[in-house]
Amino acid sequence: MRWKNSRRSSNVEDRRGQRVGRQGLSGGMSSPLMRFLPMLIQKGGIKSVLLIGAGLFIASRMGLDVGGLLGISAPQVGQSQTVEISAEQKELGDFVSVILADTEDTWTPLFKQMGRTYEVPKLILFTGAVQSACGQASAAMGPFYCPGDKQVYIDLSFYDDLRNRHGAPGDFAQAYVIAHEVGHHIQTLLGISSKVHQLRQKSSKIEGNKLSVKQELQADCFAGVWGYHADRHRNMLEAGDIEEAITAAAAIGDDRLQQQGQGHVKPESFTHGTSEQRIRWFNTGMKSGDPNSCDTFTVASL
Numbered sequence: 515m516r517w518k519n520s521r522r523s524s525n526v527e528d529r530r531g532q533r534v535g536r537q538g539l540s541g542g543m544s545s546p547l548m549r550f551l552p553m554l555i556q557k558g559g560i561k562s563v564l565l566i567g568a569g570l571f572i573a574s575r576m577g578l579d580v581g582g583l584l585g586i587s588a589p590q591v592g593q594s595q596t597v598e599i600s601a602e603q604k605e606l607g608d609f610v611s612v613i614l615a616d617t618e619d620t621w622t623p624l625f626k627q628m629g630r631t632y633e634v635p636k637l638i639l640f641t642g643a644v645q646s647a648c649g650q651a652s653a654a655m656g657p658f659y660c661p662g663d664k665q666v667y668i669d670l671s672f673y674d675d676l677r678n679r680h681g682a683p684g685d686f687a688q689a690y691v692i693a694h695e696v697g698h699h700i701q702t703l704l705g706i707s708s709k710v711h712q713l714r715q716k717s718s719k720i721e722g723n724k725l726s727v728k729q730e731l732q733a734d735c736f737a738g739v740w741g742y743h744a745d746r747h748r749n750m751l752e753a754g755d756i757e758e759a760i761t762a763a764a765a766i767g768d769d770r771l772q773q774q775g776q777g778h779v780k781p782e783s784f785t786h787g788t789s790e791q792r793i794r795w796f797n798t799g800m801k802s803g804d805p806n807s808c809d810t811f812t813v814a815s816l
């Protein structure tokens with residue numbers, strides 16, 4: 515990607531090196547399902563979300579130390595440590611800020627065309643664990659969007675996982691992750707997320723999972739819409755970039771992750787869609803540049 519001379523966003527909050535105490539966790543976990551479910555729904559989905567989510571839920575129900583379960587130390591609230599941020603990490607933060615700025619420059623005019631005003635989200639950089647309106651989250655859960663505070667959260671070490679564990683290197687793969695989470699923000703602003711949330715409460719687990727897949731594939735499509743505009747209007751894409759995003763989308767498909775994690779695939783438990791679906795919906799947005807092409811909720815077949 516060509517990004518170094520592009521605009522930086524003023525909506526990145528750098529909490530790297532800050533620690534999160536358990537006080538917020540125990541306070542915030544009084545209704546763990548309510549706290550974690552919206553977040554899990556919105557998750558980037560990149561890891562064994564359900565497994566970790568279920569583990570957290572069970573652990574919190576049983577009164578276990580959730581922080582300990584995930585190997586997070588338990589310092590006091592507000593305690594911070596000075597952590598040297600490497601030049602590489604600094605550049606990565608800079609990169610993410612450019613991508614966020616570009617999503618702002620993409621979605622502001624698109625919302626205007628819809629007769630709406632785009633409310634920019636904040637992006638929180640953190641290391642290890644973070645407190646959000648959706649509860650406390652560990653880096654192991656991957657990047658996520660919290661509708662409760664309209665913020666995107668990412669521990670940038672996720673990009674190491676994306677490259678090393680999932681075989682998806684490259685800056686456009688990294689940008690796709692941000693654009694996908696911003697896609698959940700778009701869904702929140704358009705009222706789609708709350709509709710899905712209401713529907714899910716009335717649905718069976720299998721039906722709920724199907725709704726989640728539609729929501730996730732739409733976020734992939736919205737990420738593609740951003741890619742189209744970044745390319746067309748700001749000439750950010752280079753040869754090989756689209757392939758990087760496609761490799762990433764494929765790497766985090768439910769079928770691929772389940773096959774790797776459990777050695778078999780359970781389609782009824784999918785929450786994010788197959789690799790093929792994720793690629794296809796990303797491409798749909800990438801080719802059209804039009805959010806209206808991302809209606810995963812009414813299409814006959816996903």
Ligand SMILES: [Zn+2]
Binds near residue numbers: 558694733
């Ligand atoms: Zn997602």
